[in-house]
Amino acid sequence: MPAERLFDEKTLRKLEQLRLIAHKVRSGAVKGERRSIKKGTSIEFADYRDYTRGDDLRRLDWNVYARLEKPFIKLLEEEEDLTVHILLDTSESMNWPPNGLGGVGGAISTVDVHKFRYGMRLAAALAHIALTTGDRVSVSLLTGARMADRWGPVRGRGQTLSMLTWLEHLRTGGTTDLNAALADYAVRGGRAGLVLLIGDMLSPGGYRDGLNALQGRGHEVAVLHLLSPDEIEPVAAGDIRLIDSETGAGQDVTIDGAMRGLYARRLREWRSEMASYCLGRGAHYVAMETSTPWENVILYALRRAGVVR
Amino acid sequence: MSFLTPTFLALAALAVPIIILYMLRLRRREVPISSILLWQRLMQDREANAPWQKLRRNLLLLLQLLILAALVIALARPFIPIPSVAAGSVALLIDASASMNATDMPGGATRFEAAISQARALIGDLASDEVMTIITVGTSPNVISPPSGDQVVLREALRRAEPTQASADWEAALALAGASIAGRENASVVILSDGGLPDNLPALTVPIRYIQIGREASNLAISALATRPQEDEPQLFAAVTNYADQDADVILSLEIDGELLTAERVNVPAGKTANRTFTALPASTRVIRAWLSAPVEGGISDYLPVDDVAYAVYTPPASGRVLIVTEGNRFLQQVFSSFPALNAFRTAPGELPQEPFDLMVLDGWLPEKLPDTHLLIIAPPASTDLFAVGDAFTGVRFARQVDDPILAFVDFKSVAIREAALVRTGGWAKPLVEAVDGPLLLAGASNGRRIAILTFDLHASDLPLRIDFPILIANLLQWYSPTQPFDAADSLRPGQPVVIRAQAATSGYRITSPDGSEQTFSVGESPLSFSATTQLGIYRVELLSGSQVETEASFAVNLFSPDESRIAPVDAIVVGETEIGGKADRDEYGLRELWPWLAAAALAVLIIEWWVYHRGSTLPWRAEEKPGVASNQQ
Numbered sequence: 001m002p003a004e005r006l007f008d009e010k011t012l013r014k015l016e017q018l019r020l021i022a023h024k025v026r027s028g029a030v031k032g033e034r035r036s037i038k039k040g041t042s043i044e045f046a047d048y049r050d051y052t053r054g055d056d057l058r059r060l061d062w063n064v065y066a067r068l069e070k071p072f073i074k075l076l077e078e079e080e081d082l083t084v085h086i087l088l089d090t091s092e093s094m095n096w097p098p099n100g101l102g103g104v105g106g107a108i109s110t111v112d113v114h115k116f117r118y119g120m121r122l123a124a125a126l127a128h129i130a131l132t133t134g135d136r137v138s139v140s141l142l143t144g145a146r147m148a149d150r151w152g153p154v155r156g157r158g159q160t161l162s163m164l165t166w167l168e169h170l171r172t173g174g175t176t177d178l179n180a181a182l183a184d185y186a187v188r189g190g191r192a193g194l195v196l197l198i199g200d201m202l203s204p205g206g207y208r209d210g211l212n213a214l215q216g217r218g219h220e221v222a223v224l225h226l227l228s229p230d231e232i233e234p235v236a237a238g239d240i241r242l243i244d245s246e247t248g249a250g251q252d253v254t255i256d257g258a259m260r261g262l263y264a265r266r267l268r269e270w271r272s273e274m275a276s277y278c279l280g281r282g283a284h285y286v287a288m289e290t291s292t293p294w295e296n297v298i299l300y301a302l303r304r305a306g307v308v309r
Numbered sequence: 310m311s312f313l314t315p316t317f318l319a320l321a322a323l324a325v326p327i328i329i330l331y332m333l334r335l336r337r338r339e340v341p342i343s344s345i346l347l348w349q350r351l352m353q354d355r356e357a358n359a360p361w362q363k364l365r366r367n368l369l370l371l372l373q374l375l376i377l378a379a380l381v382i383a384l385a386r387p388f389i390p391i392p393s394v395a396a397g398s399v400a401l402l403i404d405a406s407a408s409m410n411a412t413d414m415p416g417g418a419t420r421f422e423a424a425i426s427q428a429r430a431l432i433g434d435l436a437s438d439e440v441m442t443i444i445t446v447g448t449s450p451n452v453i454s455p456p457s458g459d460q461v462v463l464r465e466a467l468r469r470a471e472p473t474q475a476s477a478d479w480e481a482a483l484a485l486a487g488a489s490i491a492g493r494e495n496a497s498v499v500i501l502s503d504g505g506l507p508d509n510l511p512a513l514t515v516p517i518r519y520i521q522i523g524r525e526a527s528n529l530a531i532s533a534l535a536t537r538p539q540e541d542e543p544q545l546f547a548a549v550t551n552y553a554d555q556d557a558d559v560i561l562s563l564e565i566d567g568e569l570l571t572a573e574r575v576n577v578p579a580g581k582t583a584n585r586t587f588t589a590l591p592a593s594t595r596v597i598r599a600w601l602s603a604p605v606e607g608g609i610s611d612y613l614p615v616d617d618v619a620y621a622v623y624t625p626p627a628s629g630r631v632l633i634v635t636e637g638n639r640f641l642q643q644v645f646s647s648f649p650a651l652n653a654f655r656t657a658p659g660e661l662p663q664e665p666f667d668l669m670v671l672d673g674w675l676p677e678k679l680p681d682t683h684l685l686i687i688a689p690p691a692s693t694d695l696f697a698v699g700d701a702f703t704g705v706r707f708a709r710q711v712d713d714p715i716l717a718f719v720d721f722k723s724v725a726i727r728e729a730a731l732v733r734t735g736g737w738a739k740p741l742v743e744a745v746d747g748p749l750l751l752a753g754a755s756n757g758r759r760i761a762i763l764t765f766d767l768h769a770s771d772l773p774l775r776i777d778f779p780i781l782i783a784n785l786l787q788w789y790s791p792t793q794p795f796d797a798a799d800s801l802r803p804g805q806p807v808v809i810r811a812q813a814a815t816s817g818y819r820i821t822s823p824d825g826s827e828q829t830f831s832v833g834e835s836p837l838s839f840s841a842t843t844q845l846g847i848y849r850v851e852l853l854s855g856s857q858v859e860t861e862a863s864f865a866v867n868l869f870s871p872d873e874s875r876i877a878p879v880d881a882i883v884v885g886e887t888e889i890g891g892k893a894d895r896d897e898y899g900l901r902e903l904w905p906w907l908a909a910a911a912l913a914v915l916i917i918e919w920w921v922y923h924r925g926s927t928l929p930w931r932a933e934e935k936p937g938v939a940s941n942q943q
Contacts, residue, residue: 093343093344094343095343096343097343098341115343200343200344202343202344202346202347203346204346228343231343231347234342236340236342238338239337239338240337240338240339240340241337241338241339241340242340242341242342242345242348243339243340243341243342243345244342244344244345244346245341245342245343245344246344249345250339250345251345251348251349251352252337252352253348253351253352259351262351262354262355263347263348263351266347266350266351266354267347270347
């Protein structure tokens with residue numbers, strides 16, 4: 001993966017006006033900028049904490065600064081912070097389409113529809129939003145049956161650059177057993193918070209046990225389901241053998257008009273089944289196609305799903 | 310069903326390589342994909358209706374084998390024998406005479422159309438190695454298709470065939486037919502006709518079949534229409550003939566120069582002719598059109614329309630009245646009395662009579678006002694407003710004479726003239742003969758009349774004693790009153806040629822046919838023989854002098870043929886000594902080949918196969934999502 005800028009300044013500024021939402025607020029360890037659902041607490045001053053780079057300067061107590069010449073952030077009683085866990089699937093199936101270019105509606109376009117790059121942009125954007133709003137953020141990679149690597153948890157807007165640098169050098173590989181990996185994260189992931197799972201959900205064992213484990217741990221879960229255009233509408237045709245990019249296993253199919261119809265129906269069923277399962281469990285589910293500009297996904301689709309405000 | 314080339318059936322062995330290739334084709338191309346997870350589940354679903362899937366997988370193979378079978382069988386040329394009127398080399402003679410225009414066939418079709426559809430059926434029966442020549446028989450036989458086995462060519466030729474309005478020349482047609490199939494094996498002649506062939510046709514060496522066309526005999530015809538002058542008034546004679554087997558009432562209408570003159574009810578007994586004479590027609594009558602129509606209560610069926618209309622042209626007789634005004638020039642009196650068609654009158658100079666004359670000869674005398682008719686002025690004594698007479702000159706020496714029809718066979722060079730007057734015209738007349746001192750003969754047209762001037766007294770020359778004199782007068786008379794430019798009897802038969810003669814100044818002819826089409830000819834050395842008289846009606850002939858119309862006349866072409874008007878179909882015809890019945894038996898056997906159908910079937914299956922390959926065997930409305938454009942990913 002080339003070390004490239006995941007997004008530009010202009011987009012960053014647009015993202016700064018957003019914030020992540022967790023309906024079932026988890027108790028924060030530190031006072032944050034998030035309104036508590038606890039009733040009866042005053043909105044008065046609660047505490048100071050050290051200024052870290054990226055904190056909102058409006059929150060700086062200028063009087064203390066004038067007296068002590070040290071920056072302190074004024075925390076208010078009813079605000080608390082949120083821990084945002086961003087989980088990124090790094091299985092080989094995310095490294096698709098191989099050339100990064102993909103068909104939109106059957107036609108080849110020049111839009112980058114690579115799933116993993118798309119996932120990274122999404123992760124970076126969401127992490128940036130969370131950092132900007134003063135939340136605690138960690139970005140973790142799911143590889144094989146466990147959480148393989150992790151950035152954070154950190155807070156403060158100054159961390160965006162370091163997060164981007166870390167993201168830009170990630171690689172895909174192997175298969176991911178979502179159930180096992182999510183269960184592993186539930187154990188090792190730390191404080192309960194908002195879990196944003198970014199991946200194609202193409203895991204042979206399914207995902208339900210993993211989601212259950214996360215929710216059992218008290219996390220609020222949002223599944224951001226990525227599929228590339230050629231996965232939604234296959235371009236291959238005729239009598240062919242499909243080779244799995246993760247396992248190398250083959251599957252003989254004859255792709256004709258009827259087969260395309262069946263595939264489309266199967267895919268639709270799969271997505272709606274996932275959506276209804278998540279809905280039933282109180283989790284968010286957002287199906288997205290990598291041909292949709294990722295800014296739009298964040299600005300519109302995630303907003304509509306109630307993940308971002 | 311049998312095969313013409315059964316060896317080609319061995320090509321069925323090609324099925325083996327097709328099957329082998331099909332098996333090879335099933336080694337699938339490998340296409341990488343992010344995950345086969347969804348496809349695996351999909352294939353598990355589809356295992357449920359596996360038998361149908363297996364069949365569908367082999368559908369392409371089945372279709373390909375079907376195409377092969379159709380092509381192989383087509384190459385083997387299967388055929389079924391079918392009874393046919395004629396086989397081998399056929400010369401098809403289609404009667405295109407006037408009677409074939411009769412509309413007695415089912416649906417109001419003409420006999421000719423029925424003959425054409427019969428001919429189409431015959432073409433359809435042709436086997437692939439058989440050839441047909443198609444000849445339409447009109448005034449002259451017309452080979453509309455040379456010997457050909459190509460049914461498309463033959464049908465196209467039939468499409469161009471037209472019936473004529475004339476009688477048919479069967480002798481020439483049979484000779485042509487015999488020549489076209491001469492030397493071919495298994496040749497025969499098929500005649501599509503309503504009969505009416507002459508009895509004395511020469512025998513042919515090949516078998517002849519006669520297919521009778523036509524069903525009815527009922528027909529009324531104008532069998533004659535003629536005019537003649539009767540006491541300076543045109544008189545018209547018309548004859549209406551009833552060819553039906555029952556008496557008939559019919560309305561005979563007359564139209565003169567485009568205006569309806571009369572419509573008269575005529576009763577014609579069966580098989581008889583009714584004559585009518587019309588007198589006291591307008592003196593200006595030129596073109597007469599007569600036609601038959603059924604009376605309001607309806608008459609008998611009149612199946613042939615072309616003989617229900619007839620035309621006549623009235624040509625008033627040339628009166629040829631000539632007045633000679635002379636003191637007593639015997640030469641003049643003699644020469645004019647020698648033309649029998651002329652009525653020559655003589656009077657002494659003085660008062661001119663009031664009666665009209667076609668030509669006045671003014672010998673040495675002029676009235677105060679020149680009469681308004683053609684003039685021959687000899688030795689004018691005084692000037693008029695048309696010319697000036699100057700001094701006389703003697704010792705006339707011949708200078709030149711121009712080349713003009715007036716001077717044909719006339720030589721002035723040796724004519725001795727004692728004295729002539731110097732006459733000058735305003736340019737309307739052309740000097741035809743000139744002496745050194747002035748013109749001797751001038752001729753030209755002024756104000757619609759033609760005027761010739763001899764500038765010397767006949768007595769002062771030896772011209773009247775010479776043979777040139779009557780020739781000159783004859784040429785002048787021809788110039789003064791041109792007669793009709795052609796010899797047409799009362800009416801011509803269709804196809805009959807008419808000879809058109811040029812006149813003095815004619816440079817070309819324009820002939821307008823009844824349908825309005827014009828043909829222009831330039832004057833050649835010999836008189837024009839115009840034979841494109843195939844249409845019935847009035848032909849207008851114009852003699853052109855440059856772009857001016859010099860003379861104009863008309864002639865009529867009418868059918869007037871009892872043979873054509875008698876439309877009753879004839880059951881048998883006689884060619885040579887043989888009588889041939891009108892119901893041709895289908896006693897020959899032709900081959901109807903089936904390969905075009907098989908080839909078409911192969912093409913159809915090929916299209917289906919292509920469609921199945923690209924779209925799958927699912928019908929479009931079963932596809933739940935519109936599949937994208939299929940493109941093979943390499």
